Amino acid sequence: MSGPTVPAPTTTTAGRARKLINGRIASLFLILALAIGITAAVNPRFLGGSGLTDLLIGSAVIGILAVGLTPVVIARHIDLSIASTTGLSAYVTLSIVVPNGWGLWQSFAIGAGIGLLVGTVNGLLVAGLNIPSLVVTLGTLSIVRGILYFYSDAGRFTPDVIPPSLIAMGLDTILDIPIIFWITLGFALFAAWWMRYTPVGRDLYAIGSNPPAAQLVGINIFQRTLLAFMWSGLMAGIAGVLYIGQFAFVDASAFINQELAVVTAVVVGGVNIFGGSGTIIGALLGALLIRVIAGGLVAVGVDPFWQQAVNGVLLITAIGLDRILALRSQAKIQRIREDRVEEQSWRE
């Protein structure tokens, strides 16, 4: 037995691993269709009229935040400051745009700037000082919200003062799809591309998959991690502007406590909470799914207060399922190995 070919088990497990990933996206679509179908069957109004449009409008903010968070989670980090940053971006943007009589483009520029600033601070603290991202972003979650409360001084922006172009963005559709969802989709496709086709994206996967090995092959972990947090911040900043369009009402508690919904979306969308694997499109589908379930619960007459609990159940189910699948495939690999060893010693 000097065969340089050790065939079967490797290729089949390979196929299985690939299928698992593709299967994740496919099964998300399936669950999504199922959830929509069941809800629509119980309550036909869920899809009727502007139902679908409302669903997409409702998914835009959480969707773009999921797109922002995914590269961070893939790199084995977390960003809990995103919901606070969204609120800060929404409020501060309006506080500058409204008095100056500015419109859409200035709003996006300001929102993006605020998001990038918070993201850069997060990234520098995490990558530069090696403080765990959970600690850093838990801190900036409170700090950013605190700044917002101080800055707003109990103020608020109502539809009558918000620039009409922003309100229109939240209402209008192109090809029946809301403009704010187009924006989310655009960023999602861009992020999906760079996570797949550029060294920055691939390095983030490598860092999350095996950090010491990433160091050994000379990946610039500091720079890549910083970029991931800047991206997450940028998306949170843009999300703030989308938030203005969606709600046409902003005060200091805008989007408060929503960070865990985004984490849930990302994890439900198949991004490994321990880093290394997952896709942007999966995370976006995850965001859609939790919005469908939230809307669906209301449509079938469940008290909306249950929504948080349902998100929690989704989060644990998604992680639990991954864990079970991983354990099962590991056991399988172990069995294959033992069979091979046994075969070996038998030959000897």
Added chain:
Amino acid sequence: MAAGKASGEILLVRNANKRFGGVQALKDAKLTLRDGEIHALLGENGAGKSTLVKVLAGVHRLDSGTVELNGKPFIQGSPRAAMEQGITVIYQEPSLFPDLSLAENVFISRLPRKGVAITWAQTRDETKKLFDELGVDLNPERLARGLSIADQQVVEIAKALSLDASVILMDEPTAALTSSEVARLMSVMRKLAERGKCVVFVSHRLDEVFAVCSEVTVMRDGETVAESPIDKTSISEVIKWMVGRELKEMFPKVDAKVGATALEVKSLNSASEFKDVSLHVKKGEIVALAGLVGSGRSEVARAIFGVDPYDSGEVILNGQKLPPKRPKTSVARGLALVPEDRRQQGLFMISSVARNVAMEMLNRLSKLGFITNKQEINLTQKWQEKLQIKYSDPRAPVESLSGGNQQKSVLAKWLATDPDVLIVDEPTRGIDVATKAEVHRLLSQSAADGKAVLMISSELPEVLGMADRIYVMHEGRLTAEMARNEATQEKIMFAATGEKVAVAGKKR
């Protein structure tokens, strides 16, 4: 023997010196590598070969001496720089990225691109080509997760090829492989040599070395003691080179009265770690469990003590069966285990010396469930005198002590429990010569006091100097048992490397 068109010298190490603390790891070591050869680098554990490999891998930097690669000085001290200069190291257990495809693992951090975008088809095709050249059937698109160690090594070798490495060092690559995987690796090594690469093979398996290598360099105590073409030497000559040193008077062995059997192990099995291990230790006896690092000795000790489970077999302590997986019961019945890695397993580094020494005695010292510092300190001072532990203050954290005194503290902790059977795992690793002799004296004294001592050691002089009886382990099985008077370094080494034929003193 091995194919290849050996020609020019490619890597020269001369007068290499490297010191770690009190240990001279390399002493004027030299190494000469030529392209197209498969070169064995041999030596006992601690002979300096790992240090030399790490210097070439860019992990360590020499204190003095020269390394010349392709006629140019080799830039030391950076793994990445070493790789870029054409030296790649394949470790026993490579660390790949489990979530990435094999192709991406091969080309990680230098994936082929067109503009900014990575060209995945090209990555896949080039990886496939490398796998084909190596004659292995692996799918470049599968994920690395769950890949066998042998296949992981192949991925690393493909990476070395893609980097156009001229020297490929393999650090004990076969230790975790099955025999058909070893055969495949050997064929890969020959292919690499045919392509003009220099392959360095670090191994303890001399049969493999003689099957595949063309040159051999032997190290001992940090020095290069022999360099020879493989067909001009023999296994027994190589073993002689590896062990050939005199026994120093470091082993104050006291004759003890040997009594009844204290510890008996009957055909202990653990699926992945060891098979059919039977041994016994009598009161007053020091029994050595010799073998190479990784042969399963520590695992046996941990199973006996009850930290790790075992699949079948029995452990009998003082005539009574010891239940598996009950370390607490083991301690209560008079068994003590001084682990190999004192920093990780033996001590609470930031706690005081006294707290550590008293750790196993808390139940016996406490009154109504409470224990005072004073009780801990009294106990510690008693053992300090017996063991000559040097510390400024019993309340000082144990990490402030030297390695030797840390080791004595662990010994004190276990001797304080007054065990009948003492298992010590590599009791003198990483401590200086003087303290070594003291630890030996302590073990000898314990045996003279009627304790049974089972000593795991990778150092042959220690085994020969201390043990009344010696078991040798090789890849999870006992391969030899010999009495003190019939043991020699050569015999132990033969048994430890699995060269069964020549083990004259083998019983069973």
